[in-house]
Amino acid sequence: MAGRPAGGGAPHRLHRRLLPWLWLAPALAPVGVFLAWPLANTVWLSLRDAGSGAWAGIDNYRYLATSAEVHTALRNNLLWLALLTGGCLAVGLLVAVLTDRVRYEAVAKAAVVLPTAIPFVAGAVIWRFMYQYRPPGLPQTGTLNAVLTAAGAAPVAWLVDTRTNNAALIAVGVWMTAGFATVILSAALKAVPAELHEAARIDGAGPWQAFRHVTLPQLRPAVVVTATLVAVSAFKAFDIVYVMTNGNYRTDVIANLMYRQLFVDQDYGRASAIAVLLTLLAVPVLLVNARATRRVGR
Amino acid sequence: MTQLLSRPAPAVTAAPAAARRARPRRVPTHLALLLVCGLWTVPVLGLLVSSFRPAYDISTTGWWRAGEGTLTTGNYRDVLATGGFGTALANSLLITVPAVAAMVAVGAVAAFALARMPFAGRRAVTVAMVALLALPLQMTLVPVLRLYNAAGLTGTFAGIWLVHLGFGLPFAVYLLRTFFAGLPEELFEAAALDGASTLTAFLRVAVPVSGPAIASVAIFQFIWVWNDLLIALIFLGGDPGVAPLTVAVSNLVSATTGQGWQLLTAAAFVAMAVPMVIFFALQRYFVRGLLAGSGK
Numbered sequence: 001m002a003g004r005p006a007g008g009g010a011p012h013r014l015h016r017r018l019l020p021w022l023w024l025a026p027a028l029a030p031v032g033v034f035l036a037w038p039l040a041n042t043v044w045l046s047l048r049d050a051g052s053g054a055w056a057g058i059d060n061y062r063y064l065a066t067s068a069e070v071h072t073a074l075r076n077n078l079l080w081l082a083l084l085t086g087g088c089l090a091v092g093l094l095v096a097v098l099t100d101r102v103r104y105e106a107v108a109k110a111a112v113v114l115p116t117a118i119p120f121v122a123g124a125v126i127w128r129f130m131y132q133y134r135p136p137g138l139p140q141t142g143t144l145n146a147v148l149t150a151a152g153a154a155p156v157a158w159l160v161d162t163r164t165n166n167a168a169l170i171a172v173g174v175w176m177t178a179g180f181a182t183v184i185l186s187a188a189l190k191a192v193p194a195e196l197h198e199a200a201r202i203d204g205a206g207p208w209q210a211f212r213h214v215t216l217p218q219l220r221p222a223v224v225v226t227a228t229l230v231a232v233s234a235f236k237a238f239d240i241v242y243v244m245t246n247g248n249y250r251t252d253v254i255a256n257l258m259y260r261q262l263f264v265d266q267d268y269g270r271a272s273a274i275a276v277l278l279t280l281l282a283v284p285v286l287l288v289n290a291r292a293t294r295r296v297g298r
Numbered sequence: 299m300t301q302l303l304s305r306p307a308p309a310v311t312a313a314p315a316a317a318r319r320a321r322p323r324r325v326p327t328h329l330a331l332l333l334v335c336g337l338w339t340v341p342v343l344g345l346l347v348s349s350f351r352p353a354y355d356i357s358t359t360g361w362w363r364a365g366e367g368t369l370t371t372g373n374y375r376d377v378l379a380t381g382g383f384g385t386a387l388a389n390s391l392l393i394t395v396p397a398v399a400a401m402v403a404v405g406a407v408a409a410f411a412l413a414r415m416p417f418a419g420r421r422a423v424t425v426a427m428v429a430l431l432a433l434p435l436q437m438t439l440v441p442v443l444r445l446y447n448a449a450g451l452t453g454t455f456a457g458i459w460l461v462h463l464g465f466g467l468p469f470a471v472y473l474l475r476t477f478f479a480g481l482p483e484e485l486f487e488a489a490a491l492d493g494a495s496t497l498t499a500f501l502r503v504a505v506p507v508s509g510p511a512i513a514s515v516a517i518f519q520f521i522w523v524w525n526d527l528l529i530a531l532i533f534l535g536g537d538p539g540v541a542p543l544t545v546a547v548s549n550l551v552s553a554t555t556g557q558g559w560q561l562l563t564a565a566a567f568v569a570m571a572v573p574m575v576i577f578f579a580l581q582r583y584f585v586r587g588l589l590a591g592s593g594k
Contacts, residue, residue, distance in 0.1 A: 038438035106578060
């Protein structure tokens, strides 16, 4: 296993060329079997009809381009992308940076991480009670409406009202995902040499300036990774929507649409086309990601 | 922490600690943390309180009025008395621990190759890994299940370890690659001067200083695998002998009538306990300054 980058003869060069692939093989094999091959299978199915029996040409993709339900779902996914990513990064950065300065770091981070460890079905139970709505006049059993009515305001039908429902669903997503951003950013923060920050402070920088010009640039790669992973999960958002509204009241998302095509309508062609679309949607995220890390990667 | 470092760590703790004490105006920090943690805890608190209430009370009054109704440990008793609860807990551990260990080990090795070994196709492999992150799991299930039926892997622990490995690796590889790529060049130059091989550079330099990153991957893979219901249902089938906690709990709730849903609240806290123990156990790797003094 000597991979010393020294000059050498032909066998040595061959060895050096093969070595990275040797290191990658244990990862590439399962990823190939469980992800890459199913993806190829999916692309093939997306060109077949509902029962995968006959060629459908681009029919399934025409459905994607022309269907109103796909467009609503896409619009909602963009909302998820912006708000989930923004929300998780903001909370994650705040908690990671602030907990680094206090003694109760583990406990404070745990409060934000706890929701990520709650099995989703149980999380859905409590959020249904957070958002529960009863007509004005009746005692409210939902936490948010109880707070609103106690303050003298009218209760809101959070999950039905089209002005609030997408935001309400995404808020559950932020609650469940911010802990993830917090831990990754906190891990990255620990790798920022403390002396850098202290040196800036000694040079007269305020805490905000030191953060903005010293800590944040160092955190950049981790912020990009976190944003990428959260953005991908925004495209794949499914459980929350499926359990809380099942896509009704204009809250549908792409993954829920795919689930319906797959298990309710049993249209494998359309479901596969949607899956291909989901994978393709990640490409712009990848491009932004590649640009942002160019300076970091070697 | 120091036992992880192969070389004696420079005195890194003294300086930041001194500076920390001198830092003024900590009140806004505490207030901001209190606000965020409070917001995040309210739903958990609601769930915790609800887990001690009977089903009728939960659906008729808000959880903050629990004091007026009856409180009971009945939900917990019902969950813990589930037939084969002990087996299910053991199965969850048997599924999660090897799967996560394999994922972290294989992921770290691959990530190191992508971050630190120049070779043709490196960029393509990295991009493909991230693109596969976006592939919806539901689409992979049917082809993989067909393969598993043919290979006789359904209903086996080995089979489910491999599924979790395949699905989880892109995340582990992508995250660790970024951390390894960000490590200071001098660390590796020093190792190379000492005549270290690639393997030594990985085991003695990259891994020890990447404690927080490796711990984050382990924490989240543990949470995800531990809480997984879909993959367990599909690839382990209905055999209670291999069913994890999530499957046992979901069997408590009737799919047709929804009866027994209040048990989910108690089950959540039972299920959550183990990942949170892992979270706190791995916190000791979240220490600042492992890298301090290694650069200039």
